[in-house]
Amino acid sequence: MLGNLKGLLVTLSSMLRKPVTYQYPKEHKPIENRYMGFPVLMWDSQISEPYCTGCMVCVRYCPTQCMTAVMKDNPLHAEGVSKRRKIVDSFEINFGRCIVCGICVDVCNFDAIEMSHEHELSKYARNDNRSDLTRLLEMGRKYQEETDWKPKTNAKESEEEASS
Amino acid sequence: MVDQDINKKLDTVQMMVNMGPQHPSTHGVFRMVLAVDGERIVDVEPHIGYLHRGSEKLCEGEIYVQIVTLFDRLDYLSNLNNEMVFCRAVEKLMELEIPERAEYIRVILCELNRVASHLLFIGTFGLDVGAMTPSMYMFRDREKIQSMFEAVTGARMMHNYIRIGGIKNDVPDDFIHRMKSLIVELKKGLEEADKLLSFNEIFLARTKNIGTMSAKMAIEYGVSGPSLRASGVPIDIRKDHPYSIYDRFDFGIPIGEIGDCWDRYYVRLEEVRQSISIMEQALYQLPDGDTITPTRFLLRPPKGEVYVRGENPRGEIGVYMISDGTDKPYRVKVRPPSFCNLMTIKDLLIDTYVADAVVILGSLDIVLGEVDR
Ligand code: SF4
Numbered sequence: 001m002l003g004n005l006k007g008l009l010v011t012l013s014s015m016l017r018k019p020v021t022y023q024y025p026k027e028h029k030p031i032e033n034r035y036m037g038f039p040v041l042m043w044d045s046q047i048s049e050p051y052c053t054g055c056m057v058c059v060r061y062c063p064t065q066c067m068t069a070v071m072k073d074n075p076l077h078a079e080g081v082s083k084r085r086k087i088v089d090s091f092e093i094n095f096g097r098c099i100v101c102g103i104c105v106d107v108c109n110f111d112a113i114e115m116s117h118e119h120e121l122s123k124y125a126r127n128d129n130r131s132d133l134t135r136l137l138e139m140g141r142k143y144q145e146e147t148d149w150k151p152k153t154n155a156k157e158s159e160e161e162a163s164s
Numbered sequence: 165m166v167d168q169d170i171n172k173k174l175d176t177v178q179m180m181v182n183m184g185p186q187h188p189s190t191h192g193v194f195r196m197v198l199a200v201d202g203e204r205i206v207d208v209e210p211h212i213g214y215l216h217r218g219s220e221k222l223c224e225g226e227i228y229v230q231i232v233t234l235f236d237r238l239d240y241l242s243n244l245n246n247e248m249v250f251c252r253a254v255e256k257l258m259e260l261e262i263p264e265r266a267e268y269i270r271v272i273l274c275e276l277n278r279v280a281s282h283l284l285f286i287g288t289f290g291l292d293v294g295a296m297t298p299s300m301y302m303f304r305d306r307e308k309i310q311s312m313f314e315a316v317t318g319a320r321m322m323h324n325y326i327r328i329g330g331i332k333n334d335v336p337d338d339f340i341h342r343m344k345s346l347i348v349e350l351k352k353g354l355e356e357a358d359k360l361l362s363f364n365e366i367f368l369a370r371t372k373n374i375g376t377m378s379a380k381m382a383i384e385y386g387v388s389g390p391s392l393r394a395s396g397v398p399i400d401i402r403k404d405h406p407y408s409i410y411d412r413f414d415f416g417i418p419i420g421e422i423g424d425c426w427d428r429y430y431v432r433l434e435e436v437r438q439s440i441s442i443m444e445q446a447l448y449q450l451p452d453g454d455t456i457t458p459t460r461f462l463l464r465p466p467k468g469e470v471y472v473r474g475e476n477p478r479g480e481i482g483v484y485m486i487s488d489g490t491d492k493p494y495r496v497k498v499r500p501p502s503f504c505n506l507m508t509i510k511d512l513l514i515d516t517y518v519a520d521a522v523v524i525l526g527s528l529d530i531v532l533g534e535v536d537r
């Protein structure tokens with residue numbers, strides 16, 4: 001009997017506290033800074049081209065083989081605007097297969113791919129989440145604006161400049 | 165004629181009842197075929213394998229860094245513990261030194277994962293015996309832990325955070341502060357669970373002296389973890405064969421008396437208290453420094469074999485790995501705690517009632533992802 005009463009006291013006391021539930025579709029939990037959503041490609045707005053060179057390192061190390069990348073010669077490099085000799089021609093990530101592990105971000109040497117905060121990507125058809133270069137860059141730009149993203153290697157360079 | 169029929173003794177036949185694979189209380193896709201005589205269970209035939217993904221075989225085709233993601237998905241309620249045991253296996257093979265800070269963060273996160281797993285157990289076990297409220301309370305507290313994981317590792321469940329040689333990146337700046345307030349909240353939540361459920365008369369009537377597992381039986385079946393300790397055998401790998409830095413902490417091993425469902429429940433509840441104490445000590449001692457020993461991405465550990473084990477929330481997890489010197493392991497064998505604990509189900513269920521079957525199965529706290537692999 002005593003145990004029951006104790007339990008009742010606990011439930012009674014919870015009447016006094018504020019509700020903790022987030023009413024999901026209407027109300028969102030705040031997303032943490034480090035949250036890993038689906039990987040997206042970054043846009044270099046200084047030169048207006050993607051960071052990605054299509055080197056395919058991420059494609060090789062992706063555990064689910066959900067990405068493809070094709071490389072081409074960079075026309076902007078010929079004009080002397082860009083330092084990148086090669087640039088991505090087409091890129092595809094199948095978000096239906098991606099397990100959001102973050103390995104692609106770890107292996108990329110060009111800061112070209114980043115885990116975005118994108119996570120609500122339900123679609124009606126099975127292949128609607130095969131995202132091509134345009135969509136990935138669009139999502140990437142959204143992420144860059146949201147988080148004020150800076151490339152890591154460039155950040156290092158500017159630090160060195162500041163210290164020297 | 166008619167009289168004769170009436171006088172003829174009625175036969176009783178056993179009835180076969182299918183429990184699962186989609187039964188809500190089997191905690192996954194597990195099927196039991198029960199032969200029941202009235203309310204009494206006469207025979208049980210467990211069927212496993214509905215969640216088989218061939219993880220061990222998949223490991224042979226992936227490089228070492230990718231396998232961590234597979235280990236995340238073995239026991240999806242204690243991902244960090246699984247990651248840790250695999251990384252320790254590779255590190256032992258390569259004789260890699262781990263930075264102090266990484267070890268501490270690993271231990272803190274693993275204990276946090278243990279707390280989350282046990283809280284979920286308390287909630288769902290309450291649900292199994294028919295109490296709705298505890299599951300709501302426990303999910304509320306577990307949610308806070310998940311948010312903490314999200315802030316540290318970036319993912320709520322499949323973290324891929326513990327890497328070979330250390331951890332992926334350092335914890336955020338406000339980690340210690342947030343952990344401290346989280347621990348306070350967890351303690352409060354745990355006391356609520358204790359008051360709400362542990363000594364509730366209905367709960368006691370449903371779990372006391374049900375599904376008793378003797379110490380002898382538990383050892384013979386190779387049961388490990390809280391289910392073994394509930395039978396009164398104080399074996400805990402963290403204490404008996406300390407790995408990582410567990411020998412630096414002062415914690416107790418809660419044991420049960422007779423090994424019934426209530427003991428298995430209460431041992432887990434006590435274990436949460438011990439885990440919280442470990443976390444507090446680790447947070448207090450947390451040193452500064454590096455968080456990863458840099459290794460090549462395409463690891464090629466030397467030829468050899470290792471067996472490494474660790475204490476999961478569900479028991480002893482072991483990884484036996486053979487490396488042939490290439491970038492992929494030759495063979496990875498997992499010794500899953502849930503599988504070995506589940507094997508007792510036949511002995512435990514026979515001669516109990518159908519209504520208790522759910523309670524006994526729930527008290528073993530299995531995760532089918534790990535049973536079937
Ligand atoms: S995202 Fe990075 S690793 Fe992948 S193809 Fe582009 S540059 Fe290479």
Ligand code: SF4
Nearest residue numbers: 062098099101102104
């Ligand atoms: S997050 Fe993982 S699964 Fe997804 S594309 Fe990157 S490497 Fe592949």
